[in-house]
Each structure stands twice: as structure tokens, then as C-alpha cells.
Amino acid sequence: MSHQIIDHRSAMKRARQDHQKLERREAILAAGLALLDELPFQEITMTRIAERAGVVKGTLYLYFATREELFLELLGEQLHDWFWDQESLAGNLPRASRLDAAARQIGASVRQRPVLRGLLGVLDSHLLHNVPEPAVRAFQEELRRRAHALGTLWERALPFLRPGQGFAFLVRTMALVTGLQGRFADPELLTESLRLLLLGLREANRG
Template identity: 40%
Template sequence: MVSKAAAKEKRVLPLRARRDEDKEARRRLILEAARVLFTTTSYAEVKMADVAEKARLAKGTVFLYFPTKEALFLALLEELLFAWFHRLDGWLEQDTGPWTGARLAGWVAESMEHQASLPRLMGILQNVLEHNIPLEHARAFKERLRETLGHTGALLEQRLRFLKPGEGPRLLLRLNALMMGLWLMADEAPVTRELLDLPHLSVLRVDFQRELAESMTLLLRGLETR
């Protein structure tokens, strides 16, 4: 015989699971709305009310999931960043081709195609997003980032034999600096874009993917030939 308590538990658990699924679906809906808005305007111009309208949710519902705008966009950064690390890990673990610094640099640059939101968000992480989030959110992000850098960095050290122990994570931090700096230079304002169409000013234009590949190749070449 099944007890009444056990029978009740069987009824409750599926309901709770469905509620958890609904919460996760709503959370992802909010993140996608924020991502779409961010691709068409600046961070400063995106309002939580805009995100709620785009997601077709009440503004108060959005705040239940993300207490601040910064917390929302930090969550979006996490989703994009760790998805990128997952792709890099898969390539490092499975690909059997010859491993060189230039090959890695080419993959990284190519992986940034159609990923404009990622370097844009990385560029405002320290001076914007981390200034108005709960301590537990910041700590969770930093802990996950530390673990990810350690794991991916170790894979890089296995593939690129010229890297010394511990240099894999440092290489990823330098790559982050390259990405942020080059993106800030390449992400031109409309008025600047018009000026750089002038032949004598075109030398100031920065091709993000090309410069990223070349800069990273030079960095790795320097490490290899030291």
C-alpha cells in the first residue's frame, strides 16, 4: 500500500519540476530580450522596462529574476562567455591538427564573428556591471571564471608546448585585454565611421577580427621564441 504522504509527494514533485522549468524558461526569455536590445543600441539606452516589454512580461517580474540592470547584463555576459569557453574547450579536446600559436589565434578571431555582444559586455564588466550587483552574484561569477580559466588554460598548455605551467590562464587574461582594447577601437560612433571613410583617415580604422588574429599571433610568437 502506498501511504497518503507518498502519494501526495508523487503529485507535488512533477508540479514543482514544471514550475522550475517555467522559471528557467522565463529567465531565458528575459536574457534573450536583453541580448536583442543590446545588439541594436547601447547599454546605457537599454531600460529594464524595455526588457520587460520585449519579453512580454511585467517589469516587476523582471526584477524578481534580476534585482538590477547590472545583474541582468552580468548574467547575459556569463551565458555568452561560458558558451564561448565551451566551444574552445571542445575544439582543444577533439581537434587533432597541428597546433601552433597562429592556428589558435585564427580560431579565436573566427569565433568572434557574429559575437559582437561578447566583447562589448566584456568592455563594461569592471567599470559598470560589477558596480551594482549583490556580493554573492559577483563571487559566483568570479569563482566560475577562475575554474574555467584553470580548465581551459590547462588544455592550452597541453596543445601549445611552449607554454609553461600556469601560463594558460594568464594567456586567456591577456586575450581578454586584447579583445576589450581592440573592440573599443573598432566600435566606431556613426560620425567617426563617416570620417574614416575619407582616404587619408582610413589608416585609423580598426578591423577587429584581423587585428585580434595578428595581435594574438604576435603575442604567442613572442612566448614561443623567448
């Protein structure tokens, strides 16, 4: 019986420690997210993140090897939420003017996510560098998996898209978001770019 009590207490202690580690990790990510509202990515340091999270700098490195790894994980979370939103959009397009509605709704969803836009803008230049290879590989594999699944949904929602074109459309959408950095003051610019992209695909598939 005494061994069972000790084992139970040990299990409870480990559970509390795991919960505390998870809370600390979430606090660190939240600190990075908050700083993105205040500073350009290039000015955010591990020291500033530690101060905002209320931990010593050394603690950060128990969770993230580099600043870039931390923000790559944040981008993964942002993409997860954006893809989830698009799954709903793809399943609820109006029957009429589906192409225009898709461009308009995707454009609106991007404009509502300044953190997503900002992190996509530094993905190739910063976030895929100075990061442990397993973290980069896991990010890329998950992004590819989710984009293929979402691309299939867009192919069902927009029947003129051929197999594989939904995925290609998402890749080009992210490239557009990256290329239009700093130009989102014009709310229609991305929407019109997406509409022209979809129109081009539709016309090409008619040939």
C-alpha cells in the same frame, strides 16, 4: 492512499511552477540578448527588457536584482560557449604552424561573437558594479575555474607555454578584446595581436 494522491498532485504542481519559472527566466535573458542587437548597453533599461520579455517590470526583480546582474549572467553564458569552442580548437590544431593556427582560430571565434565582445567591453565599468556580492563572486570563481582548465589545454596544444601561461594568455586575450572595442572592422587586427602575444611568450621561454 488519499495522502499519496495529494502529495503527488502537490509535487506535480511544484514541478510545473518550477518549469514556468525557468521558462520565464530564459525569456528575460533572451529579451536582454535581443536588445543588445539593437541598442548600446547603456540604453537598455529594465523597463525595455520587461516590455520585450512580455512581463511586468516588477517580475524582473524576482529574478535579477539589477540590470547589471542580468547582463553579468548573460556574459557568463557567452563565456561558457566561447570556452567550449576553444576547448575544441585547442584539441584540433594542425601539426604544422600551431602558433599561427591558434591565433587565427581564436581571433575568428571572437569576431563571430559580437555579444561577447560588447559585454566584455562593459564588464569592469558596469557589470561588476551594482550587482549583489554573491553573484559577482560566483561569476568570478566560475570564470577563474574555467580559464585555468582551458589554459591547461592550451599549454598542451602549444608546448612552448609553461605552466600557468595558458591561463595568463586567456586573461590577456580578454584584455585585448576589451581594448580593441570598435576596431573589429579589421578582421586581422585581433589575430595579429594574438600571434604577437604568443610569439613573445615563445621567445621569452627560449631564454
